[in-house]
Amino acid sequence: MTTVWWIAACGLLVNIGVSLGVMMRRRTAEDPLLAVLLFGTVGVALLVVLAEALDAPRGLDVALVLALLAAVFGVAGVRTGWFGDRRGKGAGR
């Protein structure tokens, strides 16, 4: 069963890698915020799967904290315009 968890973890890692590779090209101004969303979901999934693969129950706590931080970071990123030249936003700036 451990092998299955590791395969799933590799699959998730490939997903994150491809997505971030696409976002690095920055086709739209919202790409960095989409990356935050992506880490909020795929990152949590990866941590949960790794916690099971490594038999480390504390990984679930790490996943919970990452979920919390992703929420705060995402909202703050949208509201303050941390991510540069999103034209005409002005919210908080």
Add this chain to the structure above:
Amino acid sequence: MTALELLSTVLLAASLFFFTAGTIGLVRLPDSLSRLHALTKADNVGLGFVVLAVGLQTPGWPAAFKLLLTWLLVLAAATNVAFLIAGSVGRDDAPPDDGSEP
């Protein structure tokens, strides 16, 4: 491999399918709103399947409850952040970004 492990494997495969669908949407779709759509819907369903798969293998109720809590938190957070991003895109009066460098 017991029945529960088999079920977990199937659920993991389903989750990988949905995550991959989200990634393909992110790669293929042209504008921010469509990519937001692909990212939030598909990835949150995928996370739900992962949580189910892991929850079937966890020994006690507290861990399963923590997993459920994590999923609900991610759902709420992703929904709110997606609405915020979409709202800030909708307020933008500038022409759509075609990817060309300024």
